[in-house]
Amino acid sequence: MKVIKLISISILFQSLFALTGIELAQIVDDRESPIDMKSNMSMFLTNKNGKTRTSSIRSYSKDGNKKQILWFLAPADDKGVAYLKIEHEDKNDDMKLWLPNFKKVRRISSRKKSESFMGSDMSYEDMTSRNMDEYTYSISGEDIINNVDCYILESIPNGIKTEYSKHNSWITKDTHLAVKEESFDKNGELLKSKSIIYQQIKKYHIMKELHVKNVQRNHQTVLKFDNIEVDSGIKDNIFHEKNLKRMPK
Helix, strand or coil: CHHHHHHHHHHHHHHHCCCCHHHHHHHHHHCCCCCEEEEEEEEEEECCCCCEEEEEEEEEEECCCCEEEEEEEECCCCCCCEEEEECCCCCCCEEEEEECCCCEEEECCHHHCCCECCCCCCECCCCCCCCHHHEEEEEEEEEEECCEEEEEEEEEECCCCCCCCEEEEEEECCCCCEEEEEEECCCCCEEEEEEEEEEEECCEEEEEEEEEEECCCCEEEEEEEEEEEECCCCCHHHCCHHHHHCCCC
16 A cells, blocks of 8 residues: 555656656757857768768858858869858848859748758758747657667647648757657658767767758768867858858868
8 A cells, every 4th residue: 555655656746847848848948059160061962872972061150050151162063152041030031042153142031941952851941940939849758869868859830831740859868969850741741850969069069960861752961060169259240141252261
């Protein structure tokens, strides 16, 4: 009888103090990140036939990646292409792509956010932050990824324009890092799977590798980051359209 009471008390205690989906999402959102970051990126695109295309990219970002500018350094036919993103709370994000071969800046409207970024498995939407207020969250289960206990956080959009019907994110219980994610299309079918590897730089957990697979197209993108600098004092004026045409030294 005492054992039954102890079990009942334990279950009650767990239910009273169980983490909710919105609480977990807030913890993830509040996780400390660098003020700014510079890095070199290698992007590997692999098609269903196993053929791989490699690009080299220089990246500057600031304010939790809400401001970002990228320059393509290689291959030769992409050299000089540049991308600028500035996210806003109260209006549509600014996204621009400089295409040197056409000598024009292409503006990416909100209607075009589902398009692929430079042939990769990431859309322009994937490259922007998710506004917490635009999703409903729940913890749908628990799992173990690479011997690490994780919550599975389900995020369902609330009437916003998006190419996805929901996301399932595997969040580590100890560090609250997203190490895996599955994103579903409008028909509820799995569209993309992502996995993330981190490294610690100073006091931050920084993305080292991002693997994205479009399971419907059988196409894969891998991003690898190196020569990472954090909190180096990047000025706001670098995130300007005129700098798209200025390759970094």
